[in-house]
C-alpha cells in the first residue's frame with residue numbers, strides 16, 4: 001500500500017480502540033445501515049493493520065508489500081480467501097491457530113497430520129525456512145525461503161490475509 005494510506009490507516013488504528021473508525025473506505029457497510037456480510041473474507045485495511053500489530057516482533061514490523069511479492073512463490077499451490085479451494089496444497093484461510101494438517105477435505109501426509117501443533121508465526125518461520133528438515137516426510141515440494149526478511153514478510157502477509165485467530 002502507499003505510504004500515505006498506510007500512515008492514515010495507522011493513525012486510524014490508534015484511534016480504533018476508542019472510536020471504531022476505519023470502516024468507511026473498504027467495506028461499504030456505511031450510513032445505509034446495511035448489515036455486515038456473514039463471511040469475513042475481505043478484511044479492511046484497518047483490520048489488516050490490527051492483525052499485523054497482533055503479531056509478535058519482528059513480524060509486527062513486516063513489509064506487507066514484500067510479503068505479497070514473496071507469496072507469489074506459494075500461489076501455484078495455495079489459495080488464501082475463506083472457502084477458496086484446496087489445490088496441490090491446502091487452502092490457508094485461518095491457518096494461524098489451526099492445528100497442522102486439519103483443513104477439511106484435504107489429504108495431508110501422515111507427517112503433517114500427526115505433527116500435533118498449531119501454526120503460529122514461529123512454527124511457520126521454521127516450516128518455511130526448510131519444510132523438509134522441519135517436518136520430514138511431508139509432501140510440500142518447496143525448497144524453502146532462505147532469506148529471513150522474506151520469511152518474516154510472507155508470514156505477516158499470511159496473517160493479514162487469512163487470520164482472525166487472536167493468537168499470532
Ligand code: HEC
Pocket residue numbers: 070071073074075076077078088089090092095099100101102103107108109110111112113119124128137138139140141142145154
Ligand atoms: C509445489 C506446491 C507448494 C508450494 C509452492 C508451497 N506449498 Fe505449502 N503445501 C503444499 C502441500 C502439498 C502441503 C501439504 C503437505 C503435507 O500434507 O505434507 C502444504 C502445506 C502447507 C502448510 C500447512 C497447512 C496446514 O493446513 O497444516 C502451510 C502453512 C504452507 N503449506 C504454506 C506455504 C507457503 C507460505 C508457501 C510459499 C512460501 C508454500 N506453502 C508453498 C504445497 C506447496
